[in-house]
Amino acid sequence: MAPSRLWLLVPLLSAERCDWSKDAQDTPHLQLVQRQLQLRKSRKVRTWDEARDKAAELVPQLSAPELHQLLRGEHFAVTGEPDAGYYVGNIAGVPRLGLPALKMQDAGQGFRATEPKTGGTTTAFPCMLALASTWDEELVELVAAAIATEFKGKGANVVLGPSINVHRVAAGGRNFEYLSGEDGHLGARLTAAYVKGVQDQGVMAVAKHFAFNEQETKRMLMDAHASERSKWELYYAPFRAAVEAGVGAVMCAYNKVNGTYACHNSEILTNDLRSKMGFHGFVMSDWLAMHSPEALAAGLDQEQPGLINLPFGNKYGILSDKVITGLDRKVKEGAARHILTSVFRLGLDLEPGCAPPNCTKELTSDQTKAITKGQGHGAIAFRAAASAVTLLKNTNSLLPLSKGKVHRIAVVGKACHDAAHASYIGKGSGFVQPDSSARTPFQAIKERASKDEIEVVKPEGDTAAEAAALASSADLVIVVIGADASEGADRSSLDLGLDNDALVRGVTSKAPTVVLLQIPGAAPALRERARERGDLVTDL
Structure with missing residues (x-):
């Protein structure tokens, strides 16, 4: 037979x-969740113009230390440092001016756990490639909104996602993280839905990794050469969609692009992203992807993870106190305006929440588990x-x-x-x-x-x-x-x-x-x- x-x-x-x-298969419950998330879309946010004006008014009021802390992160939750209460990325706030701390975490399959006590208190969603396989914009938006809700429950206000590189290397180690799958057009449609889902909940989305980070092999050494046609017809499509959806930030990649590191590349950051796509937000580096302070002049606005604690009390970071103090204040203010424009556009200042390192309770609390079950x-x-x-x-x-x-x-x-x-x-x-x-x-x-x-x-x-x-x-x-x-x-x-x-x-x-x-x-x-x-x- x-x-x-x-x-x-x-x-x-x-x-x-x-x-x-x-209860995961409770369809009426799912319909209720959809209605609840729809109601949250009614939250009022500023326009880009209003946010830009507010940022321009506030930046001159920043002292030098306050300005510097916007441009570089502090601490790195996965380095094993003894300080608890930090996220993968942390930008200190300025309480006297009403500026919130920026608390960033990865979200390839939900809230990334960096502390053992976090395990089991958030939902492990299907990966981004699985979402791409659904071809369902509404569902992708719903998943993104749920992830953002859990981020808020953990005290975080910045989702380091969506990852939207196009699959051009079948054996790519991070393909499971990428929402675009093999098609730039599909990626564009789903990226817009994901960005909306996250940011409608009052959490910032970060589109990454810009650009051409399609493989992991020698990702910090490789040089991607791309023609104008291939850039705009394939690789840029998801990023352009993210910009059109109002994404708050873009993360530049590790690799070089046509001979210059992505985070130092004015052609892709200033000309392509900001001028041609019309990007209004800010550019952060991938972790340790900044190589020199000249990157700020090329279009980078923020170094991540910034100053990292090393043994014997030393710190590592490109924008050290000595280096950042010597930079032109106009350049630094320009970067700060980009950062604060996104903060004000998304209303993050209206819900400041905890400030690292005082976020241990939020990170380890079971309250997020209640959110995941209750919603x-x-x-x-x-x-x-x-x-x-x-x-x-x-x-x-x-x-x-x-x-x-x-x-x-x-x-x-x-x-x-x-x-x-x-x-x-x-x-x-x-x-x-x-x-x-x-x-x-x-x-x-x-x-x-x-x-x-x-x-x-x-x-x-x-x-x-x-x-x-x-x-x-x-x-x-x-x-x-x-x-x-x-x-x-x-x-x-x-x-x-x-x-x-x-x-x-x-x-x-x-x-x-x-x-x-x-x-x-x-x-x-x-x-x-x-x-x-x-x-x-x-x-x-």
């Missing part, structure tokens, strides 16, 4: 796990995950599974037993601290199958031989495999790895029907043997 042929494809639903709890963020994450799935082939109508079609299912593969396994969580800036209560794929499948009295079993161990032995006794086998993805390194291959290949080979030689559930960090290479056996491919 020929094997059932069924294909289901989702490009990286998430390198993180989804919330499979019952149905699990339902939003679940809907986004489900919407990213694409059915490509369903020969013999194998799906949906039911008691009449199968009686015994075997679930095999290392990834099926651990919802928060390190190999299946996007690493680096996109990392979200997993919730220890998250259910594994095996647990979720077993619970659902039990409703139809379908038996679900798993092997004692994780070897290919054990999986193959169990496969012969099942009507259907679900193979759950994966590969990691991380900032800082591209995948060495699109193959699934020798262990995974052996597992799939062994199971498909014994089982009449196989479901292959993949959790890859980049586009997987599907070999001919998989297509011949009609595997169901689901990238989660």
